[in-house]
Amino acid sequence: MPNDMSNAKATPAASQLAQLQPHGDSWGAQWRGCELKSAFQPVLSITHQRVVGYEALLRATDAAGHAVAPADLFAGVAGAEAQQLDELARCLHLANFVGQGIETGWIFLNTLPRSARAADPAQAAIDGLCRQFDFPHERVVIEVLEQRGGDEYSSFVDERPPAGGRDFLVALDDFGAGFSNFDRVWRYRPDIVKLDRSLVKRAASGESHVDFIAELVSILHHAGTMVLAEGVETETQLMVLMQADVDLVQGFWFGEPNASVREASAAAPALAHSMWQRFADYQRSTEIVEQVNFGALSHAMLRGARVLTGGGSLEAAAAAIFGGSHAQRVFAANEHGEQHAPSITAPGVGPPARLAPFYPDTDSNWSRREYFRRALAAPGRVAVMGPHYSLNDGELCYTAAIALDFGGATHVLCADFPPEHGPRGQPWREANA
Numbered sequence: 001m002p003n004d005m006s007n008a009k010a011t012p013a014a015s016q017l018a019q020l021q022p023h024g025d026s027w028g029a030q031w032r033g034c035e036l037k038s039a040f041q042p043v044l045s046i047t048h049q050r051v052v053g054y055e056a057l058l059r060a061t062d063a064a065g066h067a068v069a070p071a072d073l074f075a076g077v078a079g080a081e082a083q084q085l086d087e088l089a090r091c092l093h094l095a096n097f098v099g100q101g102i103e104t105g106w107i108f109l110n111t112l113p114r115s116a117r118a119a120d121p122a123q124a125a126i127d128g129l130c131r132q133f134d135f136p137h138e139r140v141v142i143e144v145l146e147q148r149g150g151d152e153y154s155s156f157v158d159e160r161p162p163a164g165g166r167d168f169l170v171a172l173d174d175f176g177a178g179f180s181n182f183d184r185v186w187r188y189r190p191d192i193v194k195l196d197r198s199l200v201k202r203a204a205s206g207e208s209h210v211d212f213i214a215e216l217v218s219i220l221h222h223a224g225t226m227v228l229a230e231g232v233e234t235e236t237q238l239m240v241l242m243q244a245d246v247d248l249v250q251g252f253w254f255g256e257p258n259a260s261v262r263e264a265s266a267a268a269p270a271l272a273h274s275m276w277q278r279f280a281d282y283q284r285s286t287e288i289v290e291q292v293n294f295g296a297l298s299h300a301m302l303r304g305a306r307v308l309t310g311g312g313s314l315e316a317a318a319a320a321i322f323g324g325s326h327a328q329r330v331f332a333a334n335e336h337g338e339q340h341a342p343s344i345t346a347p348g349v350g351p352p353a354r355l356a357p358f359y360p361d362t363d364s365n366w367s368r369r370e371y372f373r374r375a376l377a378a379p380g381r382v383a384v385m386g387p388h389y390s391l392n393d394g395e396l397c398y399t400a401a402i403a404l405d406f407g408g409a410t411h412v413l414c415a416d417f418p419p420e421h422g423p424r425g426q427p428w429r430e431a432n433a
Contacts, residue, residue, distance in 0.1 A: 053106030056093030197231025337367025
């Protein structure tokens with residue numbers, strides 16, 4: 001039986017507390033004929049291999065006992081009424097969480113953008129809840145729901161204290177879905193960004209998506225935030241997210257939402273303990289593909305290099321590369337990255353009409369590209385970078401490069417390869433010449 005709250009102090013949280021009703025070992029509430037309850041789902045740290053928090057989720061049923069989606073519940077209210085429902089849900093969740101005696105970990109509490117503004121009275125309500133339940137602010141993660149931008153959070157960033165001065169954490173929900181964009185990251189300066197489940201599904205559906213997620217995670221890390229992936233339902237999705245260096249994960253694979261925090265996270269410890277061994281197996285299986293693919297690519301480049309250093313022409317070197325690989329384009333640059341001779345394309349490959357302004361491609365400069373810099377740093381070794389966007393055909397490609405000295409000068413021989421024939425899972429690799 002939950003603790004009696006009839007003697008709640010006269011605080012900003014008192015009006016929400018008064019609406020809570022005991023239901024067995026938990027608390028519930030009524031809203032417009034709907035019964036509101038709490039459910040919790042574990043959040044795990046991949047690095048620490050354990051549950052580090054729990055997201056509180058609203059569960060609603062109408063008078064007929066039919067489930068009502070939280071989005072539909074909130075869609076029927078606006079303004080002050082939406083604020084009241086928002087505050088009631090947070091109060092309900094914290095009451096149910098504290099009542100279960102969970103002494104460690106964060107609780108993620110969803111909130112509308114207006115409620116997250118530091119100058120909004122809802123902030124005082126959150127503070128009041130923590131005082132009412134004697135719950136530490138530092139264990140609270142205020143999860144700001146995705147919503148169309150505008151006045152509802154336009155002044156948020158100007159009114160927020162710096163991240164280092166907060167006594168609670170802020171998370172942005174549904175990043176990559178709907179109206180979510182990097183503007184929310186700059187405005188909210190969150191501690192955690194939650195990748196939308198649609199991104200998680202795409203990440204495991206193809207190599208280009210894997211690389212995209214890895215780059216996205218890297219950008220968010222550089223923006224000073226942790227990255228949480230929600231909606232993890234399969235082991236393959238988890239492996240891809242681990243490869244992408246995601247920090248936190250949650251989803252059905254670790255545990256379905258449950259009114260009991262302990263039951264929701266019952267399976268998580270064993271799965272967390274096993275995920276690193278699963279990841280090691282996953283890496284070994286992908287490394288085999290990487291080595292085979294890279295070996296063929298590297299040997300093709302070395303054949304072309306031997307033609308050039310032996311006095312042959314760029315055309316002859318390109319023919320040697322095309323003959324032993326799926327290369328689509330071969331070109332050469334001097335030590336300053338300048339390309340003066342036209343690129344040589346494989347038979348049947350030509351520049352697309354939509355990129356005609358980029359041709360001819362003579363007098364191009366490739367010195368900014370990572371493959372060029374790495375080739376110059378280790379002459380005689382093949383450096384590979386990718387996948388990246390090709391300015392020659394508008395598709396993703398890997399580029400291999402090798403720096404060679406002949407004719408009294410340094411030259412960098414380069415070749416573009418389609419992604420399906422490049423090394424998987426790594427942004428670049430090198431091999432001995």
